[in-house]
Amino acid sequence: MELNASLILISLSFTLLFLKHVLQNHQKKQFKNKYHLPPFVSPLPVLTHIFLHRCSIFEVAPILRRIHSHYGVIFSLRLIPFSNPSIFISDASLAHSALIHHGVTFSSRPLFVEPNRFLSVGGYNISTAPYGSLWRILRRNLTAETLHPSRIRLFSPGRHWALRVLLEALHSQSDQIVTVKENFKQSILSLLAIMCFGKKLNEREIHEIASLQLFLLRTFTSFNVFAIIPAITKFLFHKRWEEIICARRKQADIFLPMIRARRDWKQSPEGKQSDFEYCYADSLLDIHLPNEGGRGLTDDEMVSLCHEFLSAGVDTTTTALEWTMAELVKNQSLQSKLLIEIESLTGSCNEEIIKEEDLQRMLYLKAVVMESLRRHPPGHFMLPHSVTEDVIVDGFLIPKGVQVLFAVADVNWDGRKWEEPMEFRPERFMAGGYGEEVDITGTREIKMMTFGAGRRMCPGYGLAILHLEFFVANLVREFVWKSEVGNEVDLSEKLEFTTIMENPLRAQLIPRRKK
Numbered sequence: 329m330e331l332n333a334s335l336i337l338i339s340l341s342f343t344l345l346f347l348k349h350v351l352q353n354h355q356k357k358q359f360k361n362k363y364h365l366p367p368f369v370s371p372l373p374v375l376t377h378i379f380l381h382r383c384s385i386f387e388v389a390p391i392l393r394r395i396h397s398h399y400g401v402i403f404s405l406r407l408i409p410f411s412n413p414s415i416f417i418s419d420a421s422l423a424h425s426a427l428i429h430h431g432v433t434f435s436s437r438p439l440f441v442e443p444n445r446f447l448s449v450g451g452y453n454i455s456t457a458p459y460g461s462l463w464r465i466l467r468r469n470l471t472a473e474t475l476h477p478s479r480i481r482l483f484s485p486g487r488h489w490a491l492r493v494l495l496e497a498l499h500s501q502s503d504q505i506v507t508v509k510e511n512f513k514q515s516i517l518s519l520l521a522i523m524c525f526g527k528k529l530n531e532r533e534i535h536e537i538a539s540l541q542l543f544l545l546r547t548f549t550s551f552n553v554f555a556i557i558p559a560i561t562k563f564l565f566h567k568r569w570e571e572i573i574c575a576r577r578k579q580a581d582i583f584l585p586m587i588r589a590r591r592d593w594k595q596s597p598e599g600k601q602s603d604f605e606y607c608y609a610d611s612l613l614d615i616h617l618p619n620e621g622g623r624g625l626t627d628d629e630m631v632s633l634c635h636e637f638l639s640a641g642v643d644t645t646t647t648a649l650e651w652t653m654a655e656l657v658k659n660q661s662l663q664s665k666l667l668i669e670i671e672s673l674t675g676s677c678n679e680e681i682i683k684e685e686d687l688q689r690m691l692y693l694k695a696v697v698m699e700s701l702r703r704h705p706p707g708h709f710m711l712p713h714s715v716t717e718d719v720i721v722d723g724f725l726i727p728k729g730v731q732v733l734f735a736v737a738d739v740n741w742d743g744r745k746w747e748e749p750m751e752f753r754p755e756r757f758m759a760g761g762y763g764e765e766v767d768i769t770g771t772r773e774i775k776m777m778t779f780g781a782g783r784r785m786c787p788g789y790g791l792a793i794l795h796l797e798f799f800v801a802n803l804v805r806e807f808v809w810k811s812e813v814g815n816e817v818d819l820s821e822k823l824e825f826t827t828i829m830e831n832p833l834r835a836q837l838i839p840r841r842k843k
Contacts, residue, residue, distance in 0.1 A: 363725035366402040366415055369395050375407065389708050392416060393738065402724060412730045414712070418738035420745065420774040425721050426732065427713075427782030428771060435459040435783040436714040438731040442562070443572050447544060452629040453636040454787070455711060461619050466633070471787045473611040474523060480791060482606055483523055487795070488681050490519035491802055498807065502837045505812045508653065509832045513538065513646045516795070520641045524634050525586040526607030533582070537638070540579045544572070545639055545825040580631045587613070587630055608637055639825070641788060644706040645795050647826040651704035652697065652800055654833045655752045657809045658817040662754060666692055670805050682805060687797045695757035697796045698766065703752050705778040706826040708737040713784065737827075740776045768793075808838040 373395075374388050395403060401419035406412075417423055426434045436459035440448065448456045454470060457463040473479060494515035498506060514534055521529050521537065529537070562569045590609045612630045616622045625633070656663040669692045674682055687693065712731040719726050726732065741749040746762060757763040767773060768789060770781030779789035786792075803809070811817050812834045822830035 363720055363723065365413070365727070366404045366724045367399050368404045368406070368413070369399055371405055371407050374405065389735070389737065392735065393418075396735070396738065402722065412727070415726060415730055415732045416735065417732060418735035420739045420742060420777070422722055423734050423739060423777060423781060424770060424774045426719075426726075427734075427780075427784075428774075430719050430721065431782045432459070433716055433719045434713045434732065436716050437784075438712050438714040443569070446572065447576065447632065447635070449626075449628045449632045452625075453632050455636055455640070458714070459716065459783070462617065465615065465617065467787060469611050469615055470608070470637075474608045475788060475791055479606060480794070482604065483519075484684060486519055486522035486528075486604065487684075487798060489528065490515045490522070491681055491799065493518060494799075495802070495806055498803075498837055499839060502807070502839055505834050506837055507832050507834050509646065509650050509829075512649050512799075513642065515799075516645050516649070517541075517638065517642045519795070520638050522604060522607070524608045524637050525583075526590060526604040526609065527586060528603050537579075537582060538642075540575055540582070541635070541639055541642065543575050544579070544635065545643065576631075579635060580627070583631050583634050584627055587627075587634070609634065640786070641792070643824075643826050645792055647706040647828050648701060648704065648792070648796055649799055650829060650833050652700040652796065653803065653809060653835070654817050654819065654829060655700060655703075656696070656800075656804065657811050657833065657835050658819070659752060660810075662696065662752075663804060663809060666696055666800075666804055669693060670801055674805070682798075682801050684794075684798060687794075687801060690797070690801060691758065692754065693797055693801050695754035695763075697793060697800060698757045698763060698768075699752060699754040700796075701778040701793075702740045702746075702756075702763070702776045703750070704827070705736045705740055705776075707778075708735065708823075708827050710734045710736055710777070710780050711784075734777065734780075736777050736780075739774065740778065745775060806840060808840060810836040810838065812836060 373391055395405075396416070396418045402415065402417050402422055404413040404415050407414065417426065437451075437456055439445075440451065440456045444456065445451070451457045452462070452466075454463065454466045457466060494511055497511050497514075498508070514531075517534055517538055518529060521527070521534065587609045590607065591613050594610060594613065609630070612625055612633055615625050617625075656666070669690055670682070673686055673689050710733065712733050715726050715728055715730050715732060717728045740746075743749050746756065755761055757766065763775060766775050768776075768779060769785060770777055774781055779786040779792075813836075815834065817833065818829070818831040820830040821827050
């Protein structure tokens, strides 16, 4: 009797589970029949452009803009047969709905392919880690430690040192036309290296790191071949793959001695000298991963995170600084207006460097920096987001597993929101302008998304803005910036890791003060 009752109970349980499964499938079908994917477009124009120019998906912005103008602000594109489509969004309200209202659903990353998977040690960095405990630990470590306001203040001497090195280099070239990009990059890299390793690096060390960073960053956009059947393409293009491995090995040879020096200093600081009492590497040495037995980070994982720290901060800030100074060279009246504000707030102060606390009162400086970030976002697309469950956005079904790309530049240049968006007008961000009190995080409303929005927003946006304000204010106070005679500033764009000036800024620098 008991056996029969058990069999009946088991049979009933399986029947109920089966009926539940059928009902759920029926509901899913009804759900998917009610809502449709964003309109599909032919991948042929995009694939043709990628093939002919040997570029990446991040370099086809002009074609994607033409598609958006025809199909609307959201569309689907399947680049690889039988794969999930990619969905492209170029509208601020849709981006806000996705990244803020459905933030958790849009917070993961697609599985990155080679060589980016190799460079991130399988996703052990903040940019590529899927949404989950590892990502939260790594991001919280960065924001609560190195990017905490009290920590940022600790690096003020480093900012002053990096700026002095830059000003000395520019003064030494002020009798000639200066191509400023490399000077900017060396200064920003010197500063970020201090924050990363707690050490002032010499010119040779900076040059070596810069060369390796540039090579590895270019793999992000140019080495698409390894995304297609890596086991085969690594064999077919083994020389190129070996170059990547060799570059990472050299990078580890540079980074690891500095990381280990910080470990030694932390364990026994007595009698040992250190340029700075804290740096990002210190925090990495303290991380433990609860879901992996409480282990610490491996050497490879720390190298990956230091590479990410430098690449995320150096190239983006250098690019933004060059674009900002290019606009001030091109628009002399704006440069004069900014100088008036700087001098009115610093008075006849003969201090070599503007105090950081004075920057907070320079409203026009802030407007210039914000307008530069709006008009010239270093990245025209955010890194791809991965959707973790089916979700409806603006009546369209965004299925689980697809990757979504948000067109940053299209949002920043939206003529429905910004009057004459391609013009450089800092006044937009002054009192009464559309950008007044803009929420750079996009939490309330997205007006621009240079730093992204939502949970995956760039955690270093505050530091980036501080660095830009600090360098721009001091560069304008130190020099008159003029264009090369007969060679006006060219604002044409070119993609490397960031969207840079196709023709780098060449400027005539006239010292404003006697040294």
